[in-house]
Amino acid sequence: MDAKELREKTPDQLRDELANLKKESFNLRFQQATGQMENTAAMRNARRNAARVKTILNEKAAAAAKEA
Template structure:
């Protein structure tokens, strides 16, 4: 898991937003398959939820860091 987070931390904000959109789309597709009874791998849904949460956490951390830097630069 640490490698996954390190890999995500290495990505730029734009790349993270792209990964987030892809993960959300895949999650939607898997939920749709689950509703229609065609889903084979239920564990992938949980993995995607965690990945989405990790990406959102990293984006929020960066947002907070940027706000703190703005405060420091203002004086």
């Protein structure tokens, strides 16, 4: 997932994406705690993708506030 794709989405779609990423992150932490995790890089990717979504949401909020 890259920032170009995220900027094309609406804020509602971004919030849904963020919720999905948080669920994925929780599931990955659970897998790590039980020793079932095979791909340890997946946790890092999930965290970074969530940060990207939050950044884009903040950019959109700032742009909307600036217009108003």
